[in-house]
Amino acid sequence: ATDNTILSVNNIEVIYDHVILVLKGVSLTVPRGGIVALLGANGAGKTTTLKAISNLLGAERGDVTKGSIEFQGEEVQALSPNDLVRRGCIQVMEGRHCFGHLSIEENLLTGAYTRKDGSAAIKRDLEMVYDYFPRLRERRQSQAGYTSGGEQQMCAIGRAMMAGPSMILLDEPSMGLAPQLVEEIFEIVKQLNEKEGVSFLLAEQNTSVALRYASYGYILEGGRVVMDGEAKELSENQDVKEFYLGVG
Numbered sequence: 001a002t003d004n005t006i007l008s009v010n011n012i013e014v015i016y017d018h019v020i021l022v023l024k025g026v027s028l029t030v031p032r033g034g035i036v037a038l039l040g041a042n043g044a045g046k047t048t049t050l051k052a053i054s055n056l057l058g059a060e061r062g063d064v065t066k067g068s069i070e071f072q073g074e075e076v077q078a079l080s081p082n083d084l085v086r087r088g089c090i091q092v093m094e095g096r097h098c099f100g101h102l103s104i105e106e107n108l109l110t111g112a113y114t115r116k117d118g119s120a121a122i123k124r125d126l127e128m129v130y131d132y133f134p135r136l137r138e139r140r141q142s143q144a145g146y147t148s149g150g151e152q153q154m155c156a157i158g159r160a161m162m163a164g165p166s167m168i169l170l171d172e173p174s175m176g177l178a179p180q181l182v183e184e185i186f187e188i189v190k191q192l193n194e195k196e197g198v199s200f201l202l203a204e205q206n207t208s209v210a211l212r213y214a215s216y217g218y219i220l221e222g223g224r225v226v227m228d229g230e231a232k233e234l235s236e237n238q239d240v241k242e243f244y245l246g247v248g
């Protein structure tokens with residue numbers, strides 16, 4: 001990996017329950033400051049790839065049995081998920097995972113739990129998150145479980161921002177949301193990328209929106225990368241149009 005690469009996944013294989021081979025040699029790189037899309041149908045292996053990177057497969061009886069993963073030039077497979085968060089790589093899980101009984105603000109503050117730079121810096125970042133997500137500022141005292149799906153997705157991304165990340169692994173941010181909200185969330189992701197310098201690896205089934213915001217994309221099928229390229233190139237590719245964009 002060069003200095004321009006923040007994340008590199010090198011030919012990883014993942015097996016669940018010692019027998020179910022799900023990733024069959026996946027490689028990808030994310031340039032520093034980039035937005036990269038990981039595309040593919042339901043079950044292709046997108047979530048497994050993200051969890052392999054953040055070391056969250058253990059809870060699902062999954063193992064990386066081959067290959068290597070480097071974040072900021074450092075091999076990360078031996079690190080705990082918390083160590084990885086401290087180094088600046090945060091996963092936002094599919095399904096949002098806000099604490100439903102806590103307020104939006106309390107949820108955001110839980111994102112700062114690994115930080116040691118004091119309450120003034122945390123308060124400043126809370127304001128930064130509210131500036132990007134004005135809806136969260138409006139709803140700061142609301143119990144997260146009673147806010148909308150879009151607000152919970154924003155809360156999950158905002159909470160990740162509270163850890164001071166250099167990279168966010170974002171799993172299906174569009175899931176279950178109306179098109180206009182999807183657009184609103186991707187616009188904010190773009191702002192976080194451009195202004196805060198956060199790199200994103202974005203798993204999405206919504207190929208068309210992902211390719212509009214990412215600069216590069218990988219398409220997974222059956223646990224293998226079957227195609228990759230510049231986002232513009234992919235969105236003009238005939239097979240991608242037919243199978244993933246629903247136009248012939």
Ligand code: ATP
Nearest residue numbers: 016020022040041042043044045046047048049060
């Ligand atoms: P989705 O959009 O549903 O998240 P995905 O592309 O992220 O799809 P994965 O969730 O990574 O796909 O799943 C890839 C394959 O691994 C699927 O065939 C799935 O059934 C299988 N799988 C996922 N989790 C487990 C598990 N804990 N044990 C066994 N098999 C699993």
